Amino acid sequence: SYDLTQPPSVSVSPGQTASITCSGDELGNKYACWYQQKPGQSPVVVIYQDSERPSGIPERFSGSNSGNTATLTISGTQAMDEADYYCQAWDSSTVVFGGGTKLTVL
């Protein structure tokens, strides 16, 4: 089975840049999505097809994907960005989610 690996936690100071990675075998040959989930809420997609941002998602969210690693970058991180983030990709006609990363803004 295909695995996506994320760091369990990332910390960032307000106003700084947060980077969350997602690693998988030849992930750069697939499309990566990123979901944000705040406590008690349903996930919301913040990046799809590696770097596309849905309407309504702030420009401070960006994504990249190359080699074995996809990265979600949040520039000028705000307190409201504190949440769990999950990467997702397709492999062999199945959906795979990463284990999630808790982003703490402190």
Place this chain on the structure above:
Amino acid sequence: QITLKESGPTLVKPTQTLTLTCTFSGFSLSTSGVGVGWIRQPPGKALEWLALIYWNANKRYSPSLKSRLTITKDTSRNQVVLTMTHLDPVDTATYYCAHSPPASADRNNRFDPWGQGTLVTVSS
């Protein structure tokens, strides 16, 4: 505006079968490329994808759960149903359904938006 809502039992006994219904509005499952997926999340744990059905009735299942899952659609009623057999306490989770926008291939797909989720507890 696309909305989805999950419904079904909140408590199921071990070994029983779970049937969940996703009722949606704002899109049609007869539109080319559209899909509806199911994802679950045990308390305090990560998301786990379960199944997806496309507008043309093509289906995708999690390999690890495929033998226990069945996904069907009722296009006229705007509903997707997920059935899971042989429930176990480890299946306790919040179950979400989500819309998959039109895409040319699996790899282009994403889940957007998601329903509010329904918590299912498996206990005797």
